[in-house]
Amino acid sequence: MMNLSRSVALISLFLLPLLSFSFSVDNPTDRRVLVLLDDLSLKSSHSIFFNTLKSRGFDLDFKLADDSKLALQRYGQYLYDGLIIFAPSTERLGGSLDSKSIADFVDSGRDLILSADTSASDLIRSIATECGVDFDEDSSAMVIDHTSFSVSDVDGDHTLIAADDLVKSDVILGKAKIEAPVLFRGVAHSLNPTNNLVFKVLSASPSAYSANPSSKLSSPPQLTGSAISLVSVLQARNNARVVISGSLQLFSDRLIRSGVQKAGSHNQYEKSGNEQFVTELSKWVFHERGHLKAGSLVHHRVGETDEPAIYRIKDDLEFSVEIYEWSGKSWEPYVANDVQVQFYMMSPYVLKTLSADKKGLFHTSFKVPDVYGVFQFKVEYEMLGYTTLSLSKQIPVRPYRHNEYERFIPTAYPYYGACFTTMAGFFVFSFVYLYHK
Protein backbone atom coordinates (compact mmCIF):
# COMPACT_ATOMS: atom_id res chain seq x y z
CA MET A 1 0.00 0.00 0.00
CA MET A 2 2.70 2.45 1.05
CA ASN A 3 4.85 1.53 -1.93
CA LEU A 4 1.99 2.17 -4.37
CA SER A 5 1.15 5.62 -3.00
CA ARG A 6 4.84 6.56 -2.89
CA SER A 7 5.37 5.51 -6.51
CA VAL A 8 2.26 7.42 -7.61
CA ALA A 9 3.57 10.51 -5.84
CA LEU A 10 6.97 10.13 -7.51
CA ILE A 11 5.40 9.68 -10.95
CA SER A 12 3.17 12.73 -10.52
CA LEU A 13 6.22 14.72 -9.43
CA PHE A 14 7.83 13.81 -12.75
CA LEU A 15 4.68 14.58 -14.71
CA LEU A 16 4.22 18.02 -13.13
CA PRO A 17 7.03 19.76 -15.05
CA LEU A 18 5.70 18.26 -18.30
CA LEU A 19 2.42 20.09 -17.77
CA SER A 20 4.27 23.43 -17.78
CA PHE A 21 5.86 22.78 -21.17
CA SER A 22 3.16 24.52 -23.16
CA PHE A 23 2.66 28.02 -24.32
CA SER A 24 1.92 30.63 -21.67
CA VAL A 25 1.50 34.36 -21.45
CA ASP A 26 5.24 34.87 -20.94
CA ASN A 27 6.27 32.45 -23.66
CA PRO A 28 3.65 32.49 -26.41
CA THR A 29 5.35 30.21 -28.91
CA ASP A 30 3.66 26.82 -29.13
CA ARG A 31 5.66 23.84 -27.96
CA ARG A 32 3.78 20.62 -28.59
CA VAL A 33 2.07 20.09 -31.91
CA LEU A 34 -0.15 17.18 -32.88
CA VAL A 35 0.19 16.21 -36.54
CA LEU A 36 -2.73 14.21 -37.95
CA LEU A 37 -1.94 12.35 -41.18
CA ASP A 38 -4.18 10.12 -43.24
CA ASP A 39 -1.18 8.22 -44.50
CA LEU A 40 2.06 7.74 -42.58
CA SER A 41 4.07 8.09 -45.77
CA LEU A 42 3.40 11.82 -45.48
CA LYS A 43 6.05 11.86 -42.78
CA SER A 44 8.68 11.19 -45.40
CA SER A 45 7.11 12.94 -48.35
CA HIS A 46 6.83 16.15 -46.35
CA SER A 47 9.98 15.64 -44.35
CA ILE A 48 11.57 19.02 -45.14
CA PHE A 49 8.62 20.89 -43.67
CA PHE A 50 8.49 18.73 -40.54
CA ASN A 51 12.25 18.96 -40.08
CA THR A 52 12.19 22.75 -40.20
CA LEU A 53 9.57 22.65 -37.46
CA LYS A 54 11.59 20.23 -35.36
CA SER A 55 14.77 22.27 -35.80
CA ARG A 56 12.97 25.28 -34.33
CA GLY A 57 12.23 23.34 -31.18
CA PHE A 58 8.70 22.06 -31.79
CA ASP A 59 7.68 18.77 -30.30
CA LEU A 60 5.81 16.98 -33.13
CA ASP A 61 3.51 14.08 -32.36
CA PHE A 62 2.59 12.15 -35.53
CA LYS A 63 -0.64 10.20 -35.46
CA LEU A 64 -2.99 8.71 -37.99
CA ALA A 65 -6.17 10.73 -38.30
CA ASP A 66 -8.44 7.80 -37.48
CA ASP A 67 -6.36 6.56 -34.55
CA SER A 68 -8.88 5.61 -31.91
CA LYS A 69 -6.73 6.85 -29.07
CA LEU A 70 -6.64 10.45 -30.27
CA ALA A 71 -7.34 13.03 -27.62
CA LEU A 72 -6.71 16.75 -27.48
CA GLN A 73 -7.49 17.14 -23.81
CA ARG A 74 -7.08 15.07 -20.73
CA TYR A 75 -8.85 15.96 -17.50
CA GLY A 76 -9.69 19.41 -18.85
CA GLN A 77 -6.11 20.30 -19.78
CA TYR A 78 -5.06 20.56 -23.40
CA LEU A 79 -2.21 18.25 -24.33
CA TYR A 80 -1.12 20.17 -27.40
CA ASP A 81 -0.64 23.81 -28.32
CA GLY A 82 -0.92 23.43 -32.04
CA LEU A 83 -2.63 21.10 -34.48
CA ILE A 84 -1.65 20.25 -38.03
CA ILE A 85 -4.25 18.33 -40.03
CA PHE A 86 -2.72 16.91 -43.19
CA ALA A 87 -5.58 14.43 -43.68
CA PRO A 88 -7.71 15.72 -46.53
CA SER A 89 -9.52 12.49 -47.27
CA THR A 90 -10.41 11.47 -43.70
CA GLU A 91 -14.17 11.21 -43.16
CA ARG A 92 -14.08 10.69 -39.43
CA LEU A 93 -11.44 11.57 -36.91
CA GLY A 94 -10.56 8.95 -34.34
CA GLY A 95 -10.78 9.09 -30.60
CA SER A 96 -12.59 12.03 -29.11
CA LEU A 97 -11.93 14.38 -32.03
CA ASP A 98 -14.58 15.83 -34.26
CA SER A 99 -15.16 19.21 -35.88
CA LYS A 100 -16.65 20.59 -32.66
CA SER A 101 -13.66 19.59 -30.54
CA ILE A 102 -11.35 21.18 -33.10
CA ALA A 103 -13.45 24.36 -32.99
CA ASP A 104 -13.13 24.32 -29.19
CA PHE A 105 -9.39 23.82 -29.60
CA VAL A 106 -9.15 27.04 -31.64
CA ASP A 107 -11.51 28.81 -29.23
CA SER A 108 -9.10 28.08 -26.41
CA GLY A 109 -6.47 30.16 -28.21
CA ARG A 110 -4.55 27.34 -29.85
CA ASP A 111 -3.35 27.29 -33.45
CA LEU A 112 -4.26 25.12 -36.41
CA ILE A 113 -2.87 24.36 -39.84
CA LEU A 114 -5.46 22.69 -42.03
CA SER A 115 -4.80 21.46 -45.51
CA ALA A 116 -7.21 20.12 -48.07
CA ASP A 117 -6.20 18.58 -51.35
CA THR A 118 -7.81 17.23 -54.49
CA SER A 119 -10.17 15.09 -52.43
CA ALA A 120 -11.38 17.15 -49.50
CA SER A 121 -13.75 15.26 -47.26
CA ASP A 122 -16.87 16.75 -45.70
CA LEU A 123 -15.19 16.78 -42.31
CA ILE A 124 -12.36 18.98 -43.57
CA ARG A 125 -14.86 21.21 -45.36
CA SER A 126 -16.90 21.65 -42.19
CA ILE A 127 -13.84 22.55 -40.12
CA ALA A 128 -12.89 25.08 -42.80
CA THR A 129 -16.41 26.57 -42.86
CA GLU A 130 -16.16 27.12 -39.10
CA CYS A 131 -13.13 29.28 -39.87
CA GLY A 132 -14.88 31.30 -42.55
CA VAL A 133 -13.46 29.52 -45.57
CA ASP A 134 -15.65 27.77 -48.15
CA PHE A 135 -14.12 25.14 -50.39
CA ASP A 136 -15.52 24.59 -53.85
CA GLU A 137 -18.61 22.39 -53.57
CA ASP A 138 -17.62 20.28 -56.55
CA SER A 139 -15.39 17.63 -55.02
CA SER A 140 -13.56 16.89 -58.25
CA ALA A 141 -12.73 20.51 -59.03
CA MET A 142 -9.19 21.82 -58.93
CA VAL A 143 -7.66 25.23 -59.54
CA ILE A 144 -6.77 25.61 -63.20
CA ASP A 145 -4.89 28.57 -64.61
CA HIS A 146 -3.98 28.70 -68.25
CA THR A 147 -1.70 31.72 -67.97
CA SER A 148 -0.07 31.29 -64.57
CA PHE A 149 0.80 27.63 -64.61
CA SER A 150 4.26 26.24 -64.02
CA VAL A 151 6.16 25.13 -67.12
CA SER A 152 7.27 21.98 -65.31
CA ASP A 153 3.65 20.79 -65.17
CA VAL A 154 3.82 17.15 -66.19
CA ASP A 155 0.13 16.44 -66.76
CA GLY A 156 -0.32 19.35 -69.11
CA ASP A 157 -3.73 20.28 -67.72
CA HIS A 158 -2.37 23.46 -66.10
CA THR A 159 -3.31 22.48 -62.56
CA LEU A 160 0.22 23.09 -61.19
CA ILE A 161 0.07 26.79 -60.59
CA ALA A 162 2.95 29.21 -60.02
CA ALA A 163 1.38 31.81 -57.77
CA ASP A 164 2.99 35.01 -56.66
CA ASP A 165 0.06 37.09 -55.46
CA LEU A 166 1.12 37.13 -51.83
CA VAL A 167 -0.29 39.31 -49.07
CA LYS A 168 1.90 42.34 -48.35
CA SER A 169 2.79 41.74 -44.76
CA ASP A 170 6.25 41.48 -43.26
CA VAL A 171 4.81 39.97 -40.11
CA ILE A 172 3.20 37.00 -41.82
CA LEU A 173 5.71 36.29 -44.57
CA GLY A 174 8.92 37.62 -43.06
CA LYS A 175 11.07 40.55 -44.05
CA ALA A 176 12.83 38.77 -46.91
CA LYS A 177 10.84 38.95 -50.11
CA ILE A 178 9.85 35.60 -51.60
CA GLU A 179 11.38 35.91 -55.06
CA ALA A 180 10.32 32.69 -56.71
CA PRO A 181 6.64 31.90 -57.28
CA VAL A 182 4.98 29.38 -54.99
CA LEU A 183 3.91 26.09 -56.58
CA PHE A 184 0.36 25.01 -55.82
CA ARG A 185 -1.79 22.11 -56.92
CA GLY A 186 -5.13 21.61 -55.25
CA VAL A 187 -8.62 22.88 -54.61
CA ALA A 188 -9.93 26.40 -54.56
CA HIS A 189 -11.63 28.11 -51.70
CA SER A 190 -13.27 31.45 -51.20
CA LEU A 191 -13.65 33.56 -48.11
CA ASN A 192 -16.94 34.11 -46.38
CA PRO A 193 -17.71 37.77 -47.09
CA THR A 194 -19.34 38.36 -43.70
CA ASN A 195 -16.23 37.22 -41.85
CA ASN A 196 -13.83 40.09 -41.31
CA LEU A 197 -11.13 38.13 -39.47
CA VAL A 198 -10.07 35.88 -42.36
CA PHE A 199 -7.88 37.07 -45.22
CA LYS A 200 -5.96 35.70 -48.18
CA VAL A 201 -2.27 35.04 -47.95
CA LEU A 202 -1.84 33.52 -51.40
CA SER A 203 -4.51 34.31 -53.95
CA ALA A 204 -4.96 33.05 -57.45
CA SER A 205 -4.32 35.22 -60.47
CA PRO A 206 -7.28 36.82 -62.24
CA SER A 207 -7.17 34.14 -64.95
CA ALA A 208 -7.65 31.18 -62.59
CA TYR A 209 -10.84 29.18 -62.22
CA SER A 210 -11.99 26.12 -60.35
CA ALA A 211 -13.22 23.19 -62.45
CA ASN A 212 -12.75 19.49 -63.02
CA PRO A 213 -9.63 19.19 -65.22
CA SER A 214 -10.61 15.91 -66.81
CA SER A 215 -14.07 16.81 -68.05
CA LYS A 216 -15.40 19.47 -70.36
CA LEU A 217 -16.96 22.55 -68.78
CA SER A 218 -20.70 22.55 -69.22
CA SER A 219 -21.39 25.83 -67.47
CA PRO A 220 -19.21 28.77 -66.39
CA PRO A 221 -17.28 27.97 -63.24
CA GLN A 222 -18.56 29.43 -59.98
CA LEU A 223 -15.21 30.37 -58.49
CA THR A 224 -13.01 32.46 -60.73
CA GLY A 225 -10.18 34.91 -60.66
CA SER A 226 -8.81 36.62 -57.60
CA ALA A 227 -11.83 35.58 -55.56
CA ILE A 228 -10.14 32.20 -55.39
CA SER A 229 -7.86 31.96 -52.41
CA LEU A 230 -5.15 29.34 -52.42
CA VAL A 231 -3.93 29.80 -48.85
CA SER A 232 -5.95 31.79 -46.30
CA VAL A 233 -5.36 32.74 -42.74
CA LEU A 234 -7.63 33.56 -39.81
CA GLN A 235 -6.58 35.40 -36.69
CA ALA A 236 -9.41 34.92 -34.21
CA ARG A 237 -10.42 37.46 -31.61
CA ASN A 238 -8.62 35.47 -28.94
CA ASN A 239 -5.49 35.64 -31.15
CA ALA A 240 -5.58 31.97 -32.19
CA ARG A 241 -4.16 31.61 -35.69
CA VAL A 242 -5.46 29.25 -38.36
CA VAL A 243 -3.91 28.56 -41.77
CA ILE A 244 -6.09 26.87 -44.37
CA SER A 245 -4.46 25.67 -47.55
CA GLY A 246 -6.10 24.18 -50.61
CA SER A 247 -3.08 22.05 -51.44
CA LEU A 248 -1.24 19.46 -49.38
CA GLN A 249 1.40 19.26 -52.09
CA LEU A 250 2.35 22.86 -51.29
CA PHE A 251 4.08 21.51 -48.20
CA SER A 252 5.61 18.49 -49.92
CA ASP A 253 9.31 17.89 -50.55
CA ARG A 254 8.73 17.43 -54.26
CA LEU A 255 7.37 20.90 -54.82
CA ILE A 256 9.79 22.44 -52.34
CA ARG A 257 12.78 21.06 -54.22
CA SER A 258 11.47 21.67 -57.71
CA GLY A 259 12.47 24.63 -59.81
CA VAL A 260 9.80 26.88 -61.21
CA GLN A 261 9.26 28.89 -64.33
CA LYS A 262 6.00 30.66 -64.79
CA ALA A 263 4.46 30.26 -68.21
CA GLY A 264 5.00 33.33 -70.31
CA SER A 265 7.79 34.65 -68.10
CA HIS A 266 11.51 34.33 -68.80
CA ASN A 267 12.59 34.07 -65.17
CA GLN A 268 13.57 30.59 -64.22
CA TYR A 269 14.13 29.87 -60.58
CA GLU A 270 16.23 26.98 -59.30
CA LYS A 271 14.04 26.52 -56.31
CA SER A 272 10.42 27.44 -55.83
CA GLY A 273 9.35 29.83 -53.14
CA ASN A 274 7.51 27.03 -51.30
CA GLU A 275 10.08 26.37 -48.59
CA GLN A 276 10.43 30.01 -47.63
CA PHE A 277 6.66 30.46 -47.81
CA VAL A 278 5.72 27.52 -45.58
CA THR A 279 8.56 28.19 -43.12
CA GLU A 280 7.65 31.83 -42.63
CA LEU A 281 3.94 31.04 -42.45
CA SER A 282 4.55 28.35 -39.81
CA LYS A 283 6.60 30.83 -37.80
CA TRP A 284 3.66 33.22 -37.84
CA VAL A 285 1.00 30.61 -37.11
CA PHE A 286 2.80 29.21 -34.09
CA HIS A 287 3.30 32.66 -32.56
CA GLU A 288 7.01 33.05 -33.15
CA ARG A 289 6.33 36.39 -34.77
CA GLY A 290 3.76 39.12 -34.57
CA HIS A 291 2.69 38.49 -30.99
CA LEU A 292 2.33 41.69 -28.99
CA LYS A 293 2.02 42.21 -25.28
CA ALA A 294 1.18 45.49 -23.58
CA GLY A 295 1.95 46.64 -20.10
CA SER A 296 -0.58 48.62 -18.12
CA LEU A 297 -1.65 52.11 -19.17
CA VAL A 298 0.05 54.81 -17.12
CA HIS A 299 -1.31 58.35 -16.88
CA HIS A 300 -0.65 61.28 -14.60
CA ARG A 301 -0.73 65.06 -14.56
CA VAL A 302 2.23 66.88 -16.09
CA GLY A 303 4.75 67.38 -13.34
CA GLU A 304 3.44 64.63 -11.09
CA THR A 305 4.21 60.90 -11.00
CA ASP A 306 1.22 59.42 -9.19
CA GLU A 307 -1.94 58.51 -10.98
CA PRO A 308 -4.73 60.80 -9.73
CA ALA A 309 -8.17 59.43 -8.91
CA ILE A 310 -9.92 62.20 -10.82
CA TYR A 311 -8.98 64.83 -13.37
CA ARG A 312 -10.34 68.36 -13.75
CA ILE A 313 -11.34 69.81 -17.11
CA LYS A 314 -8.50 71.54 -18.97
CA ASP A 315 -5.82 69.67 -17.00
CA ASP A 316 -2.61 68.77 -18.81
CA LEU A 317 -1.87 65.10 -18.61
CA GLU A 318 0.73 62.61 -19.85
CA PHE A 319 -0.11 59.10 -21.00
CA SER A 320 2.14 56.15 -21.72
CA VAL A 321 1.96 52.43 -22.43
CA GLU A 322 4.64 49.80 -22.98
CA ILE A 323 4.28 47.38 -25.88
CA TYR A 324 6.57 44.41 -26.47
CA GLU A 325 6.82 42.01 -29.39
CA TRP A 326 7.77 38.38 -29.04
CA SER A 327 10.79 37.57 -31.18
CA GLY A 328 10.54 33.81 -30.81
CA LYS A 329 12.86 33.73 -27.82
CA SER A 330 12.39 36.94 -25.88
CA TRP A 331 10.27 40.04 -25.59
CA GLU A 332 11.67 42.84 -27.73
CA PRO A 333 10.44 46.46 -27.61
CA TYR A 334 7.86 47.09 -30.29
CA VAL A 335 8.51 50.01 -32.59
CA ALA A 336 5.72 51.52 -34.67
CA ASN A 337 4.35 54.97 -35.35
CA ASP A 338 0.67 54.18 -35.64
CA VAL A 339 -0.43 53.26 -32.13
CA GLN A 340 -3.17 55.64 -31.03
CA VAL A 341 -4.88 56.45 -27.77
CA GLN A 342 -8.43 57.72 -27.46
CA PHE A 343 -9.89 59.73 -24.60
CA TYR A 344 -13.33 58.25 -24.96
CA MET A 345 -16.79 58.90 -23.54
CA MET A 346 -19.37 57.51 -26.00
CA SER A 347 -17.13 58.91 -28.74
CA PRO A 348 -13.47 59.87 -28.74
CA TYR A 349 -12.98 63.44 -27.61
CA VAL A 350 -9.22 63.23 -28.06
CA LEU A 351 -7.41 60.90 -30.53
CA LYS A 352 -3.64 61.08 -30.47
CA THR A 353 -0.90 59.05 -32.12
CA LEU A 354 1.62 57.84 -29.59
CA SER A 355 5.28 58.49 -30.21
CA ALA A 356 7.57 55.53 -29.65
CA ASP A 357 10.98 55.51 -28.08
CA LYS A 358 13.27 52.64 -28.92
CA LYS A 359 12.57 50.85 -25.64
CA GLY A 360 8.94 50.08 -26.35
CA LEU A 361 7.45 52.99 -24.39
CA PHE A 362 4.70 54.81 -26.28
CA HIS A 363 3.79 58.18 -24.81
CA THR A 364 1.95 61.40 -25.51
CA SER A 365 0.49 64.34 -23.63
CA PHE A 366 -2.68 66.30 -24.17
CA LYS A 367 -5.17 68.61 -22.48
CA VAL A 368 -8.32 67.16 -20.95
CA PRO A 369 -11.27 68.47 -22.99
CA ASP A 370 -13.75 71.00 -21.65
CA VAL A 371 -16.35 68.30 -20.94
CA TYR A 372 -16.88 66.56 -17.62
CA GLY A 373 -17.97 62.96 -17.13
CA VAL A 374 -16.47 59.49 -16.89
CA PHE A 375 -13.89 58.93 -19.63
CA GLN A 376 -11.76 55.96 -20.69
CA PHE A 377 -8.25 55.85 -22.01
CA LYS A 378 -8.59 53.37 -24.89
CA VAL A 379 -5.84 51.78 -26.96
CA GLU A 380 -7.31 49.65 -29.75
CA TYR A 381 -4.54 48.37 -31.97
CA GLU A 382 -5.44 46.02 -34.82
CA MET A 383 -2.79 45.60 -37.46
CA LEU A 384 -2.83 42.86 -40.09
CA GLY A 385 -0.89 39.90 -38.75
CA TYR A 386 -0.36 41.23 -35.25
CA THR A 387 -2.32 40.22 -32.17
CA THR A 388 -5.01 42.73 -31.31
CA LEU A 389 -4.40 44.99 -28.35
CA SER A 390 -7.53 46.22 -26.64
CA LEU A 391 -6.75 48.13 -23.46
CA SER A 392 -8.81 50.58 -21.51
CA LYS A 393 -8.70 52.42 -18.22
CA GLN A 394 -11.51 54.46 -16.74
CA ILE A 395 -11.02 57.89 -15.20
CA PRO A 396 -13.58 60.53 -14.13
CA VAL A 397 -13.26 64.22 -15.03
CA ARG A 398 -14.83 66.91 -12.89
CA PRO A 399 -15.69 70.56 -13.66
CA TYR A 400 -14.13 73.55 -11.91
CA ARG A 401 -14.73 74.00 -8.18
CA HIS A 402 -16.26 77.36 -7.23
CA ASN A 403 -12.85 78.70 -6.20
CA GLU A 404 -10.98 77.50 -9.31
CA TYR A 405 -12.40 80.11 -11.62
CA GLU A 406 -10.23 83.16 -12.45
CA ARG A 407 -10.59 85.82 -9.77
CA PHE A 408 -10.77 88.88 -12.00
CA ILE A 409 -12.27 88.65 -15.47
CA PRO A 410 -10.17 90.64 -17.95
CA THR A 411 -13.15 91.75 -20.07
CA ALA A 412 -14.66 93.38 -17.00
CA TYR A 413 -11.69 95.58 -16.18
CA PRO A 414 -13.40 98.78 -17.52
CA TYR A 415 -16.36 98.17 -15.19
CA TYR A 416 -14.05 97.71 -12.22
CA GLY A 417 -12.30 100.94 -13.24
CA ALA A 418 -15.59 102.80 -13.59
CA CYS A 419 -16.78 101.83 -10.10
CA PHE A 420 -13.56 102.92 -8.45
CA THR A 421 -13.44 106.12 -10.50
CA THR A 422 -16.96 106.96 -9.38
CA MET A 423 -16.02 106.38 -5.77
CA ALA A 424 -12.95 108.61 -6.15
CA GLY A 425 -15.08 111.21 -7.91
CA PHE A 426 -17.59 111.19 -5.07
CA PHE A 427 -14.78 111.67 -2.56
CA VAL A 428 -13.24 114.59 -4.45
CA PHE A 429 -16.66 116.14 -5.05
CA SER A 430 -17.58 116.12 -1.38
CA PHE A 431 -14.36 117.91 -0.47
CA VAL A 432 -14.81 120.49 -3.22
CA TYR A 433 -18.46 121.04 -2.38
CA LEU A 434 -17.80 121.59 1.31
CA TYR A 435 -14.73 123.74 1.09
CA HIS A 436 -15.24 125.90 -1.99
CA LYS A 437 -15.40 129.64 -1.59
Add this chain to the structure above:
Amino acid sequence: MVKSTTKDAQDLFHSLRSTYVATPTNLKIIDLYVCFAVFTALIQVAYMALVGSFPFNSFLSGVLSCIGTAVLAVCLRIQVNKENKEFKDLAPERAFADFVLCNLVLHLVIINFLG
Protein backbone atom coordinates in the same frame (compact mmCIF):
# COMPACT_ATOMS: atom_id res chain seq x y z
CA MET B 1 -40.76 131.89 -40.71
CA VAL B 2 -37.46 130.10 -40.81
CA LYS B 3 -35.53 133.16 -39.89
CA SER B 4 -37.68 133.79 -36.83
CA THR B 5 -37.27 130.22 -35.56
CA THR B 6 -33.51 130.42 -35.83
CA LYS B 7 -33.55 133.74 -34.09
CA ASP B 8 -35.86 132.26 -31.41
CA ALA B 9 -33.48 129.36 -30.91
CA GLN B 10 -30.56 131.70 -30.61
CA ASP B 11 -32.44 133.93 -28.14
CA LEU B 12 -33.45 130.88 -26.12
CA PHE B 13 -29.90 129.66 -25.98
CA HIS B 14 -28.58 133.06 -24.93
CA SER B 15 -31.18 133.47 -22.19
CA LEU B 16 -30.49 129.98 -20.87
CA ARG B 17 -26.81 130.68 -20.82
CA SER B 18 -27.13 134.00 -19.00
CA THR B 19 -29.49 132.48 -16.44
CA TYR B 20 -27.17 129.61 -15.85
CA VAL B 21 -24.23 131.85 -15.22
CA ALA B 22 -26.24 133.43 -12.46
CA THR B 23 -26.76 130.16 -10.53
CA PRO B 24 -24.83 129.75 -7.29
CA THR B 25 -21.41 128.01 -7.48
CA ASN B 26 -22.28 125.02 -5.33
CA LEU B 27 -25.10 124.08 -7.70
CA LYS B 28 -22.72 124.34 -10.62
CA ILE B 29 -20.32 121.98 -8.86
CA ILE B 30 -23.13 119.46 -8.41
CA ASP B 31 -24.05 119.81 -12.09
CA LEU B 32 -20.47 119.13 -13.08
CA TYR B 33 -20.44 115.98 -10.91
CA VAL B 34 -23.66 114.74 -12.47
CA CYS B 35 -22.25 115.25 -15.98
CA PHE B 36 -19.09 113.34 -15.05
CA ALA B 37 -21.12 110.39 -13.67
CA VAL B 38 -23.44 110.18 -16.69
CA PHE B 39 -20.47 110.43 -19.05
CA THR B 40 -18.77 107.49 -17.28
CA ALA B 41 -21.99 105.48 -17.60
CA LEU B 42 -22.20 106.22 -21.33
CA ILE B 43 -18.62 105.03 -21.84
CA GLN B 44 -19.48 101.71 -20.17
CA VAL B 45 -22.59 101.22 -22.32
CA ALA B 46 -20.52 101.85 -25.46
CA TYR B 47 -17.93 99.30 -24.28
CA MET B 48 -20.61 96.70 -23.64
CA ALA B 49 -22.05 97.28 -27.11
CA LEU B 50 -18.58 96.54 -28.55
CA VAL B 51 -17.50 93.56 -26.47
CA GLY B 52 -20.77 91.91 -25.51
CA SER B 53 -22.37 91.54 -22.14
CA PHE B 54 -20.27 88.63 -20.84
CA PRO B 55 -19.90 89.43 -17.13
CA PHE B 56 -23.32 91.04 -17.06
CA ASN B 57 -23.21 91.55 -13.31
CA SER B 58 -20.05 93.63 -13.63
CA PHE B 59 -21.64 95.73 -16.35
CA LEU B 60 -24.75 96.38 -14.28
CA SER B 61 -22.68 97.16 -11.25
CA GLY B 62 -20.57 99.71 -13.10
CA VAL B 63 -23.51 101.45 -14.76
CA LEU B 64 -25.56 101.43 -11.59
CA SER B 65 -22.78 103.03 -9.56
CA CYS B 66 -22.61 105.93 -12.02
CA ILE B 67 -26.34 106.38 -12.44
CA GLY B 68 -26.99 105.89 -8.73
CA THR B 69 -24.50 108.49 -7.69
CA ALA B 70 -25.87 110.87 -10.34
CA VAL B 71 -29.40 110.42 -8.99
CA LEU B 72 -28.25 111.06 -5.44
CA ALA B 73 -26.42 114.21 -6.60
CA VAL B 74 -29.59 115.44 -8.29
CA CYS B 75 -31.54 114.89 -5.07
CA LEU B 76 -28.88 116.87 -3.20
CA ARG B 77 -29.20 119.71 -5.74
CA ILE B 78 -32.97 119.82 -5.33
CA GLN B 79 -32.75 119.91 -1.56
CA VAL B 80 -29.99 122.51 -1.42
CA ASN B 81 -31.41 124.91 -4.05
CA LYS B 82 -32.63 127.99 -2.24
CA GLU B 83 -35.26 128.69 -4.91
CA ASN B 84 -37.16 125.51 -4.00
CA LYS B 85 -40.04 126.44 -1.71
CA GLU B 86 -40.60 122.82 -0.77
CA PHE B 87 -37.31 122.32 1.02
CA LYS B 88 -37.13 125.77 2.63
CA ASP B 89 -36.98 124.32 6.11
CA LEU B 90 -34.43 121.62 5.39
CA ALA B 91 -30.88 122.48 6.52
CA PRO B 92 -28.37 122.02 3.69
CA GLU B 93 -26.03 120.16 6.03
CA ARG B 94 -28.74 117.55 6.64
CA ALA B 95 -29.14 117.19 2.88
CA PHE B 96 -25.42 116.68 2.40
CA ALA B 97 -25.23 114.15 5.26
CA ASP B 98 -28.06 112.15 3.60
CA PHE B 99 -26.17 112.34 0.33
CA VAL B 100 -22.99 110.95 1.89
CA LEU B 101 -24.73 108.10 3.72
CA CYS B 102 -26.70 107.02 0.66
CA ASN B 103 -23.56 107.04 -1.45
CA LEU B 104 -21.80 104.83 1.12
CA VAL B 105 -24.61 102.28 0.98
CA LEU B 106 -24.63 102.51 -2.83
CA HIS B 107 -20.92 101.81 -3.16
CA LEU B 108 -21.09 98.95 -0.68
CA VAL B 109 -23.78 97.29 -2.79
CA ILE B 110 -21.85 98.02 -5.99
CA ILE B 111 -18.62 96.40 -4.77
CA ASN B 112 -20.55 93.33 -3.67
CA PHE B 113 -22.31 92.99 -7.01
CA LEU B 114 -19.19 93.65 -9.03
CA GLY B 115 -17.86 90.07 -8.53
